[in-house]
Amino acid sequence: MVTAAFTAIAAAGAILSSVPAAAVPAAPTAATSDPPQVLPTPQQMTLGGPRVPLSGRVTIVTGDAPDPAAVDVVRGIVTAAGGRAVVSASSSGQGKEVWLGTVQGNPGISRVVSGMGSKDAADLRPEGYVLVSGRYQDRPVIALNGVDERGTFYAAQTLRQLVQAGQVPGASIRDWPLMPIRGAIEGFYGIPWSHQARLDQFEFYGRHKMNTYIYTPKDDRLLRAEWRELYDGPALDRMRELVTGATANKVDFTFALSPGNDICYSSQADFDATITKFEQLRALGVRSFYIALDDIPLRFTCDSDRQKYPNTGDWHWLADAQADYLNRIQREYLEPKGLPALQTVPTNYSGSGEDPYKGEFGERLDDDVRIQWTGEGVFSDTITVPSVTRAAQSYRTDHLYIWDNFPVNDGRRGRLFLNPLTGRAPDLYQHIDGFTSNPMIQPYASLPALAGYADYTWNGPAYDPAASMRAVLDELAGPKDSVRTALRTFADLNQSWPYRKAVVYAPELNADVDAFWAARTGGGSGGSTALMSRLERIRALPTTLTAMAQPGFASDAEPWITAASQWATALRHEVAMLEAIDAGDGVPATREYLAAQEWAAKAKQPTVDDQGGDGTVRKDVIVPAVGDGTFEAFVAKAEAEYVKWLGATPVSTPAYPATASSSMGTYGGNAVSRMVDGDLSTLYWSNTAGNAGRWVQVDLGSVKPVGDVEIHQADNDTETGDMFYNAALEYSTDGTTWSSAGTFSSSPVVRYTFDAPAQARYVRLRAAADNPGGQWVKIREFTVSPPSTAYETNVRAKPGSGAGLAFDANPATAFVAAAAPVEGAHLTANVTPAQSVNEVVVVGTAAGEVQVRRGDTWTTVGALDPTAPYAKFAVDPAWQVSGVRLLFSPGSAPPEVRELIVR
Structure with missing residues (x-):
């Protein structure tokens, strides 16, 4: 599924018209008067009546055909509650019991369920169940009656x-x-x-x-390339273990070639190769x-396909060949x-409208074959009943189900998506076979x-996105309140x-930020309390989240957790x-400004690994x-206030007119000329x-003196995205011989x-290495x-x-400076025309004198302290100043001047 870029067929369609070690443990719920929360929400649930203690001896009555997986779950529940589980095929008629099984596998369970005032599960849909707890024959009893083993x-x-x-x-x-299909597609x-x-x-x-679970990772070469x-x-051994692990957890392992x-x-050879591959997996x-x-x-x-399915311009050739193979x-x-x-x-997997490919594919395909569809787009903000029914008609199928490209991030590999599943109509279950999330x-x-999908696909009308998200975050965090709070803070x-129309941006953090700025605008500082408290929680995330019940989450999210902590430190x-x-x-x-810069720079370092189709993992290539x-x-915003307080204004020179070009093609209407508009x-x-080797370039029309180059990539100046990640800036007089x-x-x-x-x-930006993740390139502006003439220096x-x-x-x-200054080394701001100056501000570190030029004479107005990053020097306003210079001390540490401000 292309999620990094829209698949070509979409454009063509428009033209056509055992328990694993890291598992989350079962943590007993603390005593509470609140009713327990059950997710997914049951279709029918009534709570009340005598409670059943799980302390002491608890007999698990299984009948003659027990399901080992269910027995293991119940045994673990009893043990976690402080009880001693004893498994028996039949009831002793004494003590606390948990009856377990189907009516066929444990016939006595029907009698127990009925005796506790309920009806057994025999008439429920597949995977349904009945659970009753309370008193039976004056004993504490629980009955878990599934319509089948999965139930x-x-x-x-x-x-x-x-x-x-x-x-x-x-x-x-x-x-x-x-919904009969509920799960994920890798x-x-x-x-x-x-x-x-x-x-x-x-x-x-x-x-x-x-x-x-559908196994189809794009970079498993034995699924695609080989x-x-x-x-x-x-x-092969790992595949066998996966199938066994899925089966033990009642998960259908689907192998997707x-x-x-x-x-x-x-x-025939390729058909036979398909069946041989499937047979190998069936044996597992x-x-x-x-x-x-x-x-x-x-x-x-191949020629045989071209001969058998001639291309008449209506896309039937592709649909027919594919349908015949699938049939x-x-x-x-x-x-x-x-x-x-x-x-x-x-191949055309999105959009609900009719087109020749979809109609022909569906008409020719066996009616029993299930078809996956992504919604109106590759990513779908919403999926509605009218859209689904229209798509089912377009594909001529009664077995449509959704490949939902959420929360997949292969197109945004620097992002995590921890927002709830929203925008899916509650009654879609009446029209489709189910959902698989592309994680x-x-x-x-x-x-x-994924927990959101579980809750939604089980009982869409009762699905509450916020409640579902709160519950799963608490489950992953474990019972400690501090860890739960930290995980919610990180999720925010x-x-x-x-891909949502109404995009939500870190709502809790933004609320505290907005309150801070509102208080500051109003002249107060009280708004910093809530923000500073939140920033401290974020700063501590790398330590706090190591205590999660599910350590895999903290490991997965480590680059983002670390970056969040660094950003929080910068904001403090x-x-x-x-x-x-x-x-x-x-x-x-x-x-404080420079410290913030240092921490923000750390947060912007690439620390996320990536892998391309060649199967090679590249370390630390994506910025989280x-x-x-x-x-x-x-x-x-804060730095703008600092700059405003400094009184700094940029010295700029108009860019040369230029013509842009690129060695790459153009996506959509985003022409190369937009780089220089x-x-x-x-x-x-x-x-x-x-x-x-790929590049973008500007041509100035003739050889000219160049002082500055500025290139804005990606969607903004602060986040990576589509851009050159390993870029070489080069220039040339003839377009053949280049200097770096x-x-x-x-x-x-x-x-x-x-x-x-x-x-x-000519000036160009050239890729010095392949982009991670196959990222494309966006250039918003390329100026030379x-x-x-506003400044000069003799320092390299x-x-x-x-x-x-x-x-x-x-x-x-x-x-x-590249080296320690020598005698006479300076950095000079020319003041044209000569005028009255009140003060000179130097931001940076250097040793030397600050001088102003009056006529042909330089007059010292102060000395730079190399240990202070900021200095301000008064100038007699009666003087007519034509220049200000920093005269560096010979042999001192190389100067670093961030701003030289004359005001």
Whole structure:
């Protein structure tokens, strides 16, 4: 499923018209007068009556055909509640008992359920169950009666949630799922889940009554690139363990093959290769099979297909070839073997409207084959009944179900999505077979969203997104209030799902930030209390979240947790900076400003690993984005106040007119000319990854002196996204021989000031290495400017740290000398025309004198303290000043001047 970029067929369609070690433990609920919360919400539930204690001896009555998985769950519940579980096939008629099983496997359970005033599960839908607790024959008894083994297992999972202080309240529950398919599809690009993570997923699915897992990670080469090859050795052993682990947790393990990149649909050899692969998996216990036809070339790869299915321009050629291939699998393999119907995702998998591909595909496809669909878009903000019914008609199917691209992040690999599942109509169960969520690359961080799918697909009309999210976060955190609060605080920082119309941005953090700024605008400082308290919680996340009940979550989210802590530390320094500004104290204000800059820079470092289709994991290549932009916005606003307080104004030189070009193609209408239109709200967008050797370039028309280059990448200046991640800035007089100006890593904004004017006609930004995750490239603006006459220096700067950075009204950048200054070394601001000056402000560290020019004479007005990052010097306003210079002390440490301000 393409989630990094829309698949080509969509555009064509528009033209066409054992328990795993890391499992969350069952924590007994503390004594409370509140009724227990059961999720997914049962269809019918009444609480009240005598409570059943689970202390002492508790007999689990199983009948002659017990389900071992359900027995193990109940045994664990009794033990966690302080009891001693004894398993028996029959009842002794004495003491506390838990009856367990189906009517067929444990015939006596029907009598018990009836005797406790309920009706057995025989007439419920598949996977349904009855749970009753209270008194039977004047004894404390619980009955867990499933309509089938899976129903019994789910009844045990409900019992787990009913326990309070070692007791089960009187209860009568009749429950069943509204959707038959409830689960996840591991269908993303990027680093596949680990073997242990998959096993832990199955345990989580069982606890939350999800029954489906589709195995189709895009970067498993034996599914796509080498789909004809069989598993062997350790890979085969791991597959066997996965199937066993899924089965133990009542999860259907569906094996999804993706042959579409190079299959010959009419080839007997390729059909045989498909069946051979499926047979290998069936021998391991797999009964559910799937052919994925998403994200494949819109062409045939063999002459026999081209001859058998001639292209007449209506896309029937592709639909017919695919349907015939799928029908053979269904009719010649699955049906004779007595296996469930085939599942598939077609090449055109989104949008509900009619088109020739969808209609022909559905008309020709066997009626029993299940078709997956993503909604109106690859990512769907909402999924409605009218949309679903329209799609079912377009695909001519009665077996439509949803491949939901939430919370998948392979298109936004620097993000986590911890917001609740919303926008799915509560009554969709009446029109589709179910849902599979496409989760994130991070398996444990996907669990909150997956719990939402479990609750929604089981009982959509009763689904409460906020309650579901609170419950699963508390489950993952464990019983400690401090950890629960910390996890909720972290989840709040990851709410912005960009495919929603009404995007929510870190609502709790934003509320505290808004209160802070409102108080500051009103002239008070009281608004900082709540914000500083929240920032302290965020700062402590790396320590607090290590105590989670589910340690895999903290491990998955570690880059984002660390970045959040660093951002929070930066904001604490920003608040202190603002307080120092209010006090008019420049030195502490600047120290706090620089400390905030340091921590923000740490937060912007790439610390997330990635993997491409070659299977190679690349370490620390993606910047984790956390806080939904709120941290960056606060820093920008606070720093704007600092700059305003400094009185700094940028010295700028108009950019040269230029013509833009690119070695990459263009996506949509985002033309290369937008790089040089002077408008940061428009952009050039490539249609391919920014891999090694690819470039964007401007032509100045003739060789000209160049002083500054500024390139704005991605969607904004503070977050990575589509851009060159490993960029080389180069210039040339002839477009053939190139000189290097410097390299930049993960920099949304590339800025470079030349020490001495460079002669160039062409300036380009070139990828020095492949982009992580196949990211495309966006360039919002590419400007090249002549040297400025407003300043001058005879000091050689470090590459990329030219003198212009001391006059850009951005204290985050600096003119940094490459070596210790020599006699006469200076940095000078020219004042034209000569005028009255009140003071000179220097932000930075250097040793030397501050001088002003009066006529031809330089007069010293003060000395720089190399230990102070801020200094202010008074100037006699009666003087007519034509220049201000910093005359550096010979042999002192290399000066770093962030701003030289004359006012």
